[in-house]
Amino acid sequence: MNEIAIKKDGEIIDTQTAKECGFEGEQIHLDNSPESLEILRHSTAHLMAQAIKSLYPDAEFYVGPVVKEGFYYDFKTSAEIGEGDLKKIEKQMLSFAKKKYLIEKYEISMDEAKEKFKDDHLKLEVMKRIPSDTVSIYKQGEFEDLCRGPHLPNIGLIRYFKLTKIAGAYLGGDSKNEMLTRIYGIAFATKEALKEHMTMLAEAEKRDHRKLGNEMKLFTFREEVGAGFPIWLPAGGRLRARLESLLFKAHRKRGYQPVRGPEMLRSDLWKTSGHYQNYGENMYFTHIDELEFGVKPMNCVGHIKVYEDELHSYRDLPIKYFEYGVVHRHEMTGALHGLFRVREFTQDDAHIFCRADQIEEQIIEVVDFVDKIMSTFEFDYKMMISTKPEKAVGSDEVWEISTQALKNAMDKNELAYEIDEGGGAFYGPKIDIKITDAIGREWQCGTIQLDFNLPERFHLEYNGEENDKIQPVMIHRAILGSFERFIGILTEHYAGEFPMFISPTQVAIIPVAQTHKEYAKLLSDKLIDINADSEIYVKNDSLNKRIRTAEKTRVPMIVVIGDEEIKNKTVAIRDRRTREQYNLSEEEFLKLIQTKINEVNF
RNA sequence: GCCGACAUAGCUCAGUUGGCUAGAGCAGCUGAUUUGUAAUCAGCAGGCCCGGGGUUCAAAUCCUCGUGUCGGCACCA
Known part of the structure; x- marks a missing residue:
């Protein structure tokens, strides 16, 4: 086992530094522990830089950190580097690694460093962000890099790595800055771990909803229709209809009323709501008869108009309207991604108009609703409270009150949450629900937003006990977020093997011969x-x-019927998962299906 | 929007340095076969090679402008 660093007072110190300062501590060996991988991957990033520098001598380097899925290095060179060059760089890295250069460390003053890297404007950019007077330099062979470490003692320890992706990235993550080349890679201490990781990546690829959606005929996109506009195919339509109907019942049970607003509304209304000013660049507009209309990017204004249709008493509140609202948002081309980011989608949207003293119970009720749904689909989830963004309407005071109200509701009910500073909607703070799927990836779905601003802007009111006019509070909420996104996530979560209650087809019936067709049709009608x-x-x-x-469609259950079955009024069932066969009487079979479909109630 | 890659049949993909009539598998259609738990056999049909424009004796192939897709970045009210 190779010692690569020590841990002292919870801090990881590489052997170079430890020797320099005479530190001692718990030894870290080269293995697949998080500490060890962090060092290994950081050094692999440097090795990659070394290889790039030798292949492209004019290359300048920005930063090369370790990230969740490996490491990357941002750099710039006049040469054009493509996917095909990754192999070449990997090869060069291996040949350097074979030379087993020691990784040496020394310190120099900031001024010396600036002199040393005077030809590398990117490194100078990095140094601008370092407040200290001295910096450390790590040297391996001819290659030297500004870095605070920690690093391996020797690049010969780097053996199992792979460069995975090449892409552009803005300097400092700011779209106003120049664009650099970024190469991503991954490294492990053992060959097996690297192999396992590559298998996991392949598994994620197999689950890709774009691939499965195509194979299973759920949805499609067409160039001539336009980017980001999904087309739902019959199988996808059936799946979606099941979800919709389950959710419809769940809303009715909780006192929501189905309503519907128009697809587009006059722009004056969007000016009143603030969408025109704050969200206009993402909206689709159309002019007709000298009037401007905006296609709705959200459903709230429609629901406000429903609220305004009659006078409300304090006794009526909360009033809950829901709609499977189709919205259009002009997302940037680069953001589009299968069903995850589209330009037209349907939200499971609802608006709760309530009294200020009802906020907490309403939030809790929604959180409970979310919990029912997400646990049914076997998703873990966490919640985030997002606060006032840069672009926002309403006074700071109102923002403060509403943000605090969300926190109170969560705190009082001992619900855990994280804070996302500046991540709120322009009209109010929100609680976002982030779910974790079967292979550990996180997705943002539902959202609960508290809004004092739109009621104010639209002068909404209800009659209070004293017959006084009081402004209601509005809670915007979506649980799935959108059917598109949620179905995309479900597809990857289940790898296309949807549970019976939402599967596009519940049963595949296979008659052994033509003579059994009639019985098949009979069964199908009973289903x-x-x-x-x-x-x-x-x-x-x-x-x-x-x-x-039939198997390839991933249908949950296949039944085969032939002479035997017809004679005995039974079916031969083949299970999707186990591929085992068993027989059930027709009655038992129908009951089984019915149970499986009805077992879910949100 | 930005950096880079890609676009050939319904789907998955071949197609040499620009050069004969652009190929295959699956799916589809027709026929034979009537099947007991993961691919029966034979035949047929299927293409504005993403769209404009250009270079060339000659373009699926080279250049250019669009459109779309993919990987990231930025964005995600």
Whole structure:
């Protein structure tokens, strides 16, 4: 085992520094522990820089940190580097590693450093951000880099790595700055760990909802339709309809009323709401009869108009309106990504108009609603409170009150949350729900937003006990976020193997021969009666072929029927997961399906 | 929007340094076969090679402008 660093007072110190300062502490060996990988990957980033410098001598380097999924280095060179060059760089890295250069460290003054890197404007940029008078330099062979470490003692220890991606990145993460080249990589202490990681990446790729959506015929996109406008195919339509209907019932149980606003509204209204000023660049507008209309990017204004349709008493509150609201938002081209980021989507949107003293109970009720849904789909989740953003309407005081109200509701009910400073909506602070899927990735879905501003802007009111006019509070909330995004996430979460209750097709029926078609149709009708969709595979293919075809659709259950089954009024079931077969009477079978579909209640 | 890559049949992909009639598998259609748990056999059809414009005797192939997709960055009210 190689000692690569020590841990002293919780701090990781590389061997170079430890020797220099005479420190001693707990030894860190080269293995796949987080501390060890951090050092290894950081040094691998340097080795990559060394290789790049030798291949592209004019290269200048910015920063090369370790990140969650490995490491990267940002640099600039006059040469054009593409995906194909990664292999070449890897090869060069290996050949340097074989030379087993020691990684040496020394300190110099900031002025000396500026002189040393005077030809590298990126390094000078880095130094501008370092407040100290001295900096440390790490040297391996001819290559020297400004760095605070920690590093491996020897680059010969770097053996199992892979350069994974090449992309552009803004200097300092600011889109006003120049764009640099960024190469991502990953490194491990053992060959097995690297292999496992690559397998995991392949698994994530297999689950990609864009690929599965295409294979399973859920949805598609077409160039001639326009970027970011999804087309729902029959199978996707069925899946979506199931989700919608489950959720409809759940809303009704909780006292929400279905309503619907128009797809576009006069721009004057968007000016009143503040969307025109704060969100206009993402909106689609159209002019007709000398009037300007804005296609809705949110549903709140429509729901406000529903609220305004009659006078409300304090006794009526809370009033809850919900709508599967279709919205259009002009997202930037580079942001579009399958169903995850689109320009037209449907939100499971609702607005709760309530009294100030009802805020807490309403927030808690929504949080509970979220919990029911997310746990049904086996998602872990966490909540974030987002505060006032740069672009915002309303006074600081109102923002302070509403942010505090959200925190109070969470604190009082001992719900854990994190703070996202400046991440709120322009009209109010929000609680975002971030879910974690089956392979550990995080997604932002639902959101609960507290809004004092729109009621003010639209002069909403209700009659109080003294027959006085009081302004209601508005809570905007979506639980799935959007059907598009949520179905995309579900697809990856389940790797396409949707549970029975939302699966596009519940059962595939395969008659052994043509003579069994009639019974198949009979079964299929009985399934429709219990709200289950089935598909009969009657094509003139071998039995084996039809089973294979059905399996590939990832249908939860396949039933085969032949002479046996018809005689005994049974079905032969083949399970998707286990591929085992068993027989059930027709009655038992229908009951099983019914149970599986109805087992879910949000 | 920015950096880079890519776009060939419904889908997945071949297509030599620009050069004969642009190919394959799957899916589709037709016929034979009537099947007991992951691919029966044979035949047929299917293409404005993403769209404009250009270079060339000759363009799927080279250049250019769009459109779309992918990987990141920035964005995500």
